[in-house]
Amino acid sequence: MSQFLQVLLSGLSTGSIYALAAIGFTLVWQAAQTVNFAQGEFVMLPAFFVLIGIHWLHMPLWLALIFGLIVAVIVLGLLFKKLIVEPMLPNGGLPLIIATMALSILLKEGTKQFYGAEAQPYPSLFPQTTLHMDGAVVSVQDLLNLVVSLTIVVALTLFLNRTRTGRCMQATAQNPAVAEILGVNTKRMVLYTFLINAALAALASFLISPVYLAKFSNGETLGLVAFIAAIVGGFNQIRGALAGGLLIGVLDNLTATYVTTEYRAALPLVLLIVIILWRPQGLLGTSEGRKV
């Protein structure tokens, strides 16, 4: 039982980090109908910005984190939107999908060339101690990761539902034409969405890199898990992406501990196929209806 609790908690912890990436993915999908195949690399890269801040610019950790966040928002939010998404929107969805795939190769290979192929040790944000509760050994890092990412999700939900800007963003996502008529600056709202996505990816990166180490190929699994979490939970819902992320994190850890490690990576994929067969709109999603 105590082992089960441990596995459950560490599953929830990684799952909540997956959820951050999945939520960003969902937001961008809603606002710009853009499927970002480079989302995994968006989570991989900010950790390297922080490492650059620490090793090359000799910043203390807290400053390097802020530096990493700002660079990530500029590069993965602003530049991604202006240089890749915007010129390609008139060409339709397919070229953009292909371009994000190429972008993921570019970011991955770029990191490998400029920072090396080995996994880089990454400073932990939280103490590496454990708590003993009822016989279960609980890692403080897992616990705090979970708390921090859930706080971010709650803050984001509050921002989207309670502030004027957030509601304008939602309106833009739901119906850009009507939002524009009602005086919403839709272009600006879409840009905000991309910036928020970059920030979420950066935060996920800071939380997950102490666990996985910073490596150029981290994005491959992270990106796939983020897609799957978004689809499993319901593509058009923030709480869906959250549920999807948590579910995959927990199931992943449970399979690895109790069933098989060889097929650990297969589980989210099987889950994806089952969900698409059984409930294509996702666990918490509402059907979007056919656009005819």
Added chain:
Amino acid sequence: MRRPGKPVLLGLGLVALALAPVGQTDYILYILSSWLVFAIAAVGLNLTLGYAGQISLAQASFMGIGAYTVALLTLAGVPWLVAMPAGVLLCFLVGLALGFPALRVQGHFLAFVTLAFNTLFFLVARNEDWLTGGPYGLSGMPRPDFWLFNTDPNLPFYYFTLIVFVISSALMWGIVRSPWGRAFKALRENPIRAESLGLDTRRITLLAFAIGSAYAGLAGAMFSPLVQYIEPGSFSFVQSLRVLLMVVVGGSGFFFGPVLGAAVVILLPEFLRFTEGYYLMIYATMVILLMVFCPSGLIGLGQRLRDRFRPGRELRGDMKQGAQL
């Protein structure tokens, strides 16, 4: 004024392909043969992507199914001519089974399902040692021997791939020109109108995906005797992306787009060898630029240039608007 017709160009192209390997080294022969093999897979994907407008990210895993089927059967002594159809049929059936649920829903679900499938295939190929040889793969597959025409040396094998390539392309030409193939185009251009004209869009898309997958199976059936050594890494997700890029770079929806694209994707690493590790970065940047400036690929770019230098060949300028109406 008649331009030299397409048949003439096609004939010249075939002669060039037939003469290309004369006096070349084994290495060049290998590059040329693998170009034709990947071109078959890309031609198949072009049906799914370029004509039916669905993204498949599992082309490499279908090549893998074809390659492993042929490898296991030929190693057990079954002739290639029997093993190949078995692999192709298996891919067709798996394609149907995979596409059926994914195409129930709109959007790019097929892309995600095929992405997941490719990763699953890789895991199974790596972990099920008893069947696939695990990470060490299978080796020593015999090349087919057709009585008088033994394809064991590299030169005859090139001609063998060329023949298979020509036959499968001709078949695809027939599929695309048939009324049934035109339905694909209608579907891509305007799915709502296609549906209102009574086309069962879901069935057509599903068949396009399954046929595209069967072509990948054929490519795999050629790949297996070509390299005579297969392992899971040859059929990973990255390879699927490579095939996808072949179609897109060449020009999806153009019949010869994927053939050109396969040449670029196979040959570019050879040209960019001096850049060493930067090859993939240069390549990715080129793809992004191509998508920004000319999403219809190299053939589309060529057409656009031709139109610029020979404007108004048929259309009178003042008629343009009328022609659009």
